[in-house]
Amino acid sequence: NAGVMQNPRHLVRRRGQEARLRCSPMKGHSHVYWYRQLPEEGLKFMVYLQKENIIDESGMPKERFSAEFPKEGPSILRIQQVVRGDSAAYFCASSPAGAGNTIYFGEGSWLTVV
Amino acid sequence: GQQVMQIPQYQHVQEGEDFTTYCNSSTTLSNIQWYKQRPGGHPVFLIQLVKSGEVKKQKRLTFQFGEAKKNSSLHITATQTTDVGTYFCAGGGIQGAQKLVFGQGTRLTINP
Numbered sequence: 001n002a003g004v005m006q007n008p009r010h011l012v013r014r015r016g017q018e019a020r021l022r023c024s025p026m027k028g029h030s031h032v033y034w035y036r037q038l039p040e041e042g043l044k045f046m047v048y049l050q051k052e053n054i055i056d057e058s059g060m061p062k063e064r065f066s067a068e069f070p071k072e073g074p075s076i077l078r079i080q081q082v083v084r085g086d087s088a089a090y091f092c093a094s095s096p097a098g099a100g101n102t103i104y105f106g107e108g109s110w111l112t113v114v
Numbered sequence: 115g116q117q118v119m120q121i122p123q124y125q126h127v128q129e130g131e132d133f134t135t136y137c138n139s140s141t142t143l144s145n146i147q148w149y150k151q152r153p154g155g156h157p158v159f160l161i162q163l164v165k166s167g168e169v170k171k172q173k174r175l176t177f178q179f180g181e182a183k184k185n186s187s188l189h190i191t192a193t194q195t196t197d198v199g200t201y202f203c204a205g206g207g208i209q210g211a212q213k214l215v216f217g218q219g220t221r222l223t224i225n226p
Contacts, residue, residue: 033213043204045213045216056213081195091157102159103147103159103214104159105156105158107156110158
């Protein structure tokens, strides 16, 4: 059973470009979470999605960031007009259901903005 | 603001010494989960605690969930170099939310 798959693992973008991070949940999991981790810091919740629905986006910055989890295909975290402060590791996690269930993390996507 | 507090932020021990990290929530949790992240790696699930006062063991690791379901601890007996990493607690069901709220983590380093 394949784990949570994230790609790309490493991404370099120039300031002002767009970054797209993809996440395929574990087989049988319909819930996806995105977390951001700055160097030497903890995991900060960004957004929680089910298929075609955003359930909780309380951790998403108001501008430039968006997330989707379409009926078909992976979940995508999109960052427009990246700035240096967006440089971080972005972890996706999935679970078979929401509250009370264990979430399993992918290996992360490391975004570097130059 | 931060709702799950974890202490200490850093801990350095000699190999063979014990290690404990503590997690406290400002509100009652429905469950608590613990994760380990090796340097440069991703968080890996260790365990979930659900019941008030629950204690679970995994070899040298002992996990506890407080009676009020607001605090938890992870204790490692006789640390080994393979225990190096950052240990995160994550609270579930805070204010009815379905997401997990992570503590800041405790970074464990070990002197061999």
